[in-house]
Amino acid sequence: MIPSENRNIIFKALQSETGKKLLQRSGRAPDDISSVVLVEKDGSYIKSEAVLKIMEYINLPFPQLAFFLQFVPLFVRDVVYDNIAYNRYNMFGRSDSCDI
Numbered sequence: 475m476i477p478s479e480n481r482n483i484i485f486k487a488l489q490s491e492t493g494k495k496l497l498q499r500s501g502r503a504p505d506d507i508s509s510v511v512l513v514e515k516d517g518s519y520i521k522s523e524a525v526l527k528i529m530e531y532i533n534l535p536f537p538q539l540a541f542f543l544q545f546v547p548l549f550v551r552d553v554v555y556d557n558i559a560y561n562r563y564n565m566f567g568r569s570d571s572c573d574i
Contacts, residue, residue, distance in 0.1 A: 483512075483531050509559070522551030 486493045488511065494504035500511060500518030512524040519527050522543075529540035543551065558565065 483528065509555075522548065522555040525555065526551075 486496065488494070488497060488507040496513045496518075497504050497506060497511065500513050502511065502518075502520075509520045510524045510528075512519045512527050514527070526540045526543055529536040529543075
């Protein structure tokens with residue numbers, strides 16, 4: 475995901491050529507699709523850090539929630555992230571296309 479100049483987020487599949495280039499730019503292997511990645515001008519974020527940064531782009535109440543969640547230790551947030559990622563199909567179901 476890439477934030478645009480007007481604070482919109484542009485989604486790119488990590489498997490796409492653009493996605494692979496962004497992964498490399500952020501210091502990750504081009505075939506590492508194990509986590510959500512947010513790339514900004516000043517750096518890149520994965521797992522729970524990426525989710526918190528993305529929440530800052532979304533309307534209320536997400537920026538405020540992200541503010542409070544940043545005080546939860548990273549390893550705890552990442553354990554929760556990994557658990558949700560592992561169980562996402564059981565929790566949210568499957569879809570042939572992205573609903574966003």
